[in-house]
Amino acid sequence: MSTSKTGRWICEACGWIYDPAEGDPDGGVPPGTAFKDIPEDWFCPVCGARTSDFEPYED
Helix, strand or coil: CCCCCCCCECCCCCCCCEEECCCCCHEEEEECCCHCCCCCCCCCCCCCCCCCHEECCCC
């Protein structure tokens, strides 16, 4: 897997964008957490997709 320039990743299922600067505090991922460091049991807060359903987001 490659990483995007911004470090952001997009959920292919719903389009939600994971931004490491924001993390997902409600999902147990603190701000500053790189996508590769997200726990395996984490899921998209919008649709429930797993990290394998995300791809690097280029803007």
